[in-house]
Amino acid sequence: MNYILFAIRSALADFARNKGRTLLTSLGILIGVLAVVLLTAFGLGLKRYIGNQFESLGANLMIIMPGKKETMMRGGGLMGGIKFDEKDATKLARIKNITHLAPMFAKSAANISANGKTEIIDVIASNEEVSAVMNLEIEEGRLLEKRDIQKGAKVLVIASTYAKKFYPTVSEALGKSLDIEGQSFKIIGITKSKGGGGMGGDVDANVYVPFKSTVVFNPEKKYFAIYFKVDNKENIPAVTEEVKKILGKRYDKDAFSVMEQTELMNSISSIFNIVNTVLIAIAAISLVVGGIGIMNIMYVTVTERIKEIGIRRALGARKNDILLLFLVEAIILSVLGGLLGLLLSYAIVLLIQPLFPAYIDISAVILALGVSSLIGIVFGVFPAKKAADLSPIDAIRYE
Amino acid sequence: MISLSNINKEYKLDHDVVFHALKNITLTIKEGEFVAIVGPSGSGKSTLMHIIGLLDEPSSGTISFGNQQISKVTDDTLSTLRSEIVGFVFQQFNLINKLTILENILLPTVYARKKLDFNPEEKAHYLIKRFGLEGKERSYPNKISGGQQQRVAIARALIMNPKFILADEPTGNLDTKTGKEIIKLLTELNQQEKITIVLVTHDPTIALLARRTIKIRDGEIV
Numbered sequence: 001m002n003y004i005l006f007a008i009r010s011a012l013a014d015f016a017r018n019k020g021r022t023l024l025t026s027l028g029i030l031i032g033v034l035a036v037v038l039l040t041a042f043g044l045g046l047k048r049y050i051g052n053q054f055e056s057l058g059a060n061l062m063i064i065m066p067g068k069k070e071t072m073m074r075g076g077g078l079m080g081g082i083k084f085d086e087k088d089a090t091k092l093a094r095i096k097n098i099t100h101l102a103p104m105f106a107k108s109a110a111n112i113s114a115n116g117k118t119e120i121i122d123v124i125a126s127n128e129e130v131s132a133v134m135n136l137e138i139e140e141g142r143l144l145e146k147r148d149i150q151k152g153a154k155v156l157v158i159a160s161t162y163a164k165k166f167y168p169t170v171s172e173a174l175g176k177s178l179d180i181e182g183q184s185f186k187i188i189g190i191t192k193s194k195g196g197g198g199m200g201g202d203v204d205a206n207v208y209v210p211f212k213s214t215v216v217f218n219p220e221k222k223y224f225a226i227y228f229k230v231d232n233k234e235n236i237p238a239v240t241e242e243v244k245k246i247l248g249k250r251y252d253k254d255a256f257s258v259m260e261q262t263e264l265m266n267s268i269s270s271i272f273n274i275v276n277t278v279l280i281a282i283a284a285i286s287l288v289v290g291g292i293g294i295m296n297i298m299y300v301t302v303t304e305r306i307k308e309i310g311i312r313r314a315l316g317a318r319k320n321d322i323l324l325l326f327l328v329e330a331i332i333l334s335v336l337g338g339l340l341g342l343l344l345s346y347a348i349v350l351l352i353q354p355l356f357p358a359y360i361d362i363s364a365v366i367l368a369l370g371v372s373s374l375i376g377i378v379f380g381v382f383p384a385k386k387a388a389d390l391s392p393i394d395a396i397r398y399e
Numbered sequence: 400m401i402s403l404s405n406i407n408k409e410y411k412l413d414h415d416v417v418f419h420a421l422k423n424i425t426l427t428i429k430e431g432e433f434v435a436i437v438g439p440s441g442s443g444k445s446t447l448m449h450i451i452g453l454l455d456e457p458s459s460g461t462i463s464f465g466n467q468q469i470s471k472v473t474d475d476t477l478s479t480l481r482s483e484i485v486g487f488v489f490q491q492f493n494l495i496n497k498l499t500i501l502e503n504i505l506l507p508t509v510y511a512r513k514k515l516d517f518n519p520e521e522k523a524h525y526l527i528k529r530f531g532l533e534g535k536e537r538s539y540p541n542k543i544s545g546g547q548q549q550r551v552a553i554a555r556a557l558i559m560n561p562k563f564i565l566a567d568e569p570t571g572n573l574d575t576k577t578g579k580e581i582i583k584l585l586t587e588l589n590q591q592e593k594i595t596i597v598l599v600t601h602d603p604t605i606a607l608l609a610r611r612t613i614k615i616r617d618g619e620i621v
Contacts, residue, residue: 006509017497311493314454315555316482316510318475392454396493 003321007328014301014329015336022333025297028290029337029375030344033368035283037345037360040367043276045358047269054265056194056203058135060233061261064092064226064243068254082255083222088247092226095242097235100132103223105214107181112207114166114178121162122206123180125214131157133227134203141174141189144208148188152212156180157189159204178207183216185209236260287371290337291379298330298383309387310395323381323388330380331373338372400595401428401451401563406460408446408618420446421457422618428563428597433589435598435609443618445567448599452565453481464562479512486556490568492548494540494555500527501536504554511559519558526554530584546577553584563595564588570605582608 015022066081089103107123124130131143139160148155156178160170167173170190177184185207194203215221230239240258247256302309309322342365349358408421420443428434438444449455450462453469456477462469464484472480486507487493494503501523508519527536530550540548549569556564566585570578582605588594598609606612614621 003509013497307493308495311495312506312510313478314452314481314487314493315507316478316512316559318478318510320475321478321510393449396454396489 003324004328007325008332010325011329011332015332021297022336025293025333026337026340028293029287029334029372030290030341032283032287032290033338033341033372034345034348035286036280036371037342037364037368038348038358039276039280039283040364041345041349041358041360042356043272043280044361044364045356046272046276048359049357050265050269050272053194053203054261056135057133057261058229060230060236061133062228062230062236062239062243063259063261063264064228064247064256065259066224066256068257082251083220083224084226084256085222088250089223089226091246092228092243095239095246097231097239098228099231100129101226101228102126102130102133103211103226104130105211105218105223106225107214107217110181112178112180114176117166119162119165123214123217124206124208125211125218126208127211130208130227133229134206134208135194136208137192139190139192140170141187143189143191144210149210149212152210152215154183154185154213155188155210156185157191157208158187159191159193159206161193161204162207163187163190180207180209181217183213185213287375291334291375294330294333294376295379295383297333298326298380299386301329302326302383302387305387306390306395306398309390310392310398313390313392314396319388322390323384326384326387327377327380330384331376334372334376334380335369338368341372342368400430400432400465401597402463403427403451404461406447406450406457406462408443408450408455409458420618421450424460424615424618424620426613426620428595430595431589431593432611433586433596433598433609435600435606435612436615437600437603437606437612438615439601442615444599444601444615446618447615448565448567448597451597452485452487453477478510482507482510482559483513484562486559486561486564488549488552488556488564488566488569490571492540492545492552492572494548494551496540499537499539500532500543500551503540503551504558507555507559517560522558523554526557530554544577545573546580549573549577549581550584553581553588557588557594563597565597565599567599568601569598570600570602578605 064084066083084103086103089101092098093101103126105125107125109120110123112119112121112123126144127149128144128146130136136143136157141157144155144157147153158173158178163170163173166178167176173187174190175187177186179185211221230236243258244253312322312325345364345368346360349360352358404425406421406424407419410418410420412418424447436444436447446455450457456470456472464480469477469480495506498506504523504526505519508515524536527533530553532547532550532554535543535547535551540551543551549572552569553564564585569581569585573581585596585598586608589596596609598605600606
């Protein structure tokens with residue numbers, strides 16, 4: 001134990017003498033750990049974010065979308081295919097256990113401006129049921145009502161976080177107008193924020209308008225999806241069958257799919273998981289490269305210090321003492337890189353958090369330190385073994 | 400005290416060519432003796448020194464220190480014995496340049512396996528004083544003179560209370576005057592403190608200062 005402390009002290013003294021070399025060698029591990037930790041942080045953040053988004057929509061939410069479920073699960077099929085119309089919506093709304101049904105048209109990434117400011121937000125055109133389906137809660141003003149829908153009134157409901165991007169306060173925003181792609185809409189209601197970051201897909205980043213008010217964007221008057229809520233979880237299978245039967249009369253059975261939101265969430269997060277794992281695996285290669293850098297510099301160090309090794313051996317150092325001396329050095333180099341990488345990723349995550357919900361958990365810290373010490377051991381052991389196995393006589397004579 | 404009997408050392412050169420570096424060496428060095436081992440280069444005196452210094456093992460024969468006989472031991476045991484039995488003084492001083500004078504003197508205690516019956520720091524300071532190196536404790540070896548470096552090396556050799564000092568051409572890198580001072584120091588250690596000294600040299604004039612000379616040529620004592 002005392003000897004390990006001695007080895008650590010002597011390694012630190014060596015690093016102090018070779019600051020430049022030490023930093024450059026650690027840089028390899030630093031970059032590797034940075035890449036792995038950041039990608040893990042992003043992956044975790046994204047997963048948690050998706051989970052929150054779906055949770056905020058509440059239970060028993062079902063979605064009818066065009067396309068086969070299997071293709072949708074793989075992330076395809078969201079575009080193109082059939083579109084639904086008013087006839088479908090009316091028929092489906094009659095199903096006994098459906099409590100709320102909101103057919104939707106979405107104008108994605110619309111330019112919304114007011115008060116000299118512009119934001120990119122999705123416009124959801126639907127009926128008065130949308131508030132119940134999307135779990136909207138009013139903070140100021142009122143939600144969309146049947147009369148707004150029937151008239152196709154140019155009114156909208158917006159989340160408080162977004163309202164504040166145009167007007168200083170929520171109360172000031174109420175009653176003011178917003179410009180959607182050149183069309184003027186009046187803000188009639190401001191909903192409570194559901195939280196989350198500022199990435200696309202945020203439930204807050206939607207404005208809700210009456211379906212008929214968007215004919216100019218949607219001349220065919222079609223819906224891209226139908227969202228509905230079922231009164232009870234147990235009725236979901238029966239309702240799904242009923243929906244399939246009704247829509248199956250008009251469309252091919254593979255042309256649309258009926259999904260429960262948890263199902264959709266699972267399919268989306270499984271895609272993210274795969275992508276994230278692949279990215280982390282690629283980043284891990286840079287850790288190996290960093291390890292090779294350490295191995296390389298340790299071989300150089302051993303060669304530079306052959307004479308010193310010989311002297312230590314003559315004074316009574318055993319092979320393992322020498323092995324430990326160099327192994328400790330390699331591990332410190334590697335862990336130093338790991339720590340710096342961790343600190344830097346933490347700083348980056350803090351900087352990026354307002355824009356993206358990345359976060360570092362304890363497993364990332366353990367991973368970074370564990371992996372970097374493991375790299376130190378794996379790549380340090382060969383040079384250290386070389387040092388330990390030098391013949392004391394040859395080593396001490398080495399010039 | 401040091402006793403070698405029928406020591407042979409062979410090196411395999413190529414295929415079947417065997418080089419006999421040492422042939423049937425038998426010698427005894429008593430406690431408190433000052434012995435010089437002399438011989439031209441290539442005589443086998445370095446090989447003999449390595450064997451006496453426990454840096455190498457003989458191909459055959461036995462070596463013993465007091466009643467401790469050493470044969471066919473592991474590398475670890477050999478290292479431990481080196482730390483307890485021998486104190487080396489080299490021609491090139493062989494101090495570690497990145498360690499201070501004090502750290503260099505203390506280095507053998509780091510590798511000691513047995514519990515030390517003295518306080519290493521106290522002993523190091525005593526030796527520093529004894530060899531006129533006061534004020535140099537925190538200096539680095541390359542900042543002091545050759546004579547001072549060799550005195551540091553002698554202090555390092557003495558810190559573990561070895562059974563003997565093995566000095567390999569200790570004056571080889573020093574000018575004549577400084578060389579004489581170092582020899583004088585070794586002589587003093589031998590006479591006043593009864594420390595056994597084995598001096599390896601090719602220089603007959605230095606060998607004359609020892610009380611006994613062992614001449615070696617072509618791997619044999621002559």
